[in-house]
Amino acid sequence: MHSRALVLFSGGQDSTTCLALALSKYEHVETVAFDYGQRHHVELEARLHVLAQIKAQFPHWAGKMGEDHLLDLSVLGQVSETSLTRDMEFKMEEGGLPNTFVPGRNLLFLTLAAALAYRRDLEVIVTGVCETDFSGYPDCRDDTMKAMQLALSLGMDKRYLIETPLMWIDKAQTWQLAHQLGGQPLVDLIVEHTHTCYLGDRVHRHAWGYGCGECPACVLRARGFVRFVATE
Ligand code: ZN
Helix, strand or coil: CCCEEECCCCCCCHHHHHHHHHHHHHHHEEEEEEEECCCCCCHHHHHHHHHHHHHHHCCHHHEEEEEEEECCCCHHHHHCCCCCCCCCCCCECCCEEECCCCCCCHHHHHHHHHHHHCCCCCCCCCCCCCCCCCCCCCHHHHHHHHHHHHHHHHHHCCCCCCEEECCCCCCHHHHHHHHHHHHHHHHHHHHHHHHHHHHHCCCCCCCEEEECCHHHHHHHHHHHHHHHHHCC
16 A cells, blocks of 8 residues: 655645645655746746645644655756746647647656655655646656656656546536535635646736736636536
């Protein structure tokens, strides 16, 4: 039985839901994020608030929460030009991918997470990647995750489990999952403290949380929330 997990935790809705899931399943849970010169440090700040709020509001989870790791991945800004790392407007590229796409980003994240997990003796890596909703990021595909699980397990001679609880559910179901795991308090915490907006907007507050309301991340989050509330 697995008992020790590492969650790729960015401070957004998806990774917060993944963290709650890991805390409900495993005995010891650590978190990791990557600082790659995101245009907006809002995300990195949000994740610390989320961690503090979970500890404060969910005492039965607090005892399972281990170290939080922030790895410097500024090299990503050197190898790719995207609207996440440069001052560029968000848009769709000709190939059908948004210009937030950083080639191989998740492959790097998982490789570094596995190396960290190796040192910290964590056998499960939990990530909020998803094939269901928009994006089409090829490094979020289920097949990519399975290939990475195999490559990392072989390459580090340690049996890793890469867990992707959101892979086949949509954003409304992600809100539902949060509700199942932590009830209304967790939904409220996610609304108030997590950050998803590509533009780093923490000024405009909607029923579903803060954001510009217009970038693809906000639109997805808002639509999912509306459908979630309708089914409650
Ligand atoms: Zn937005």
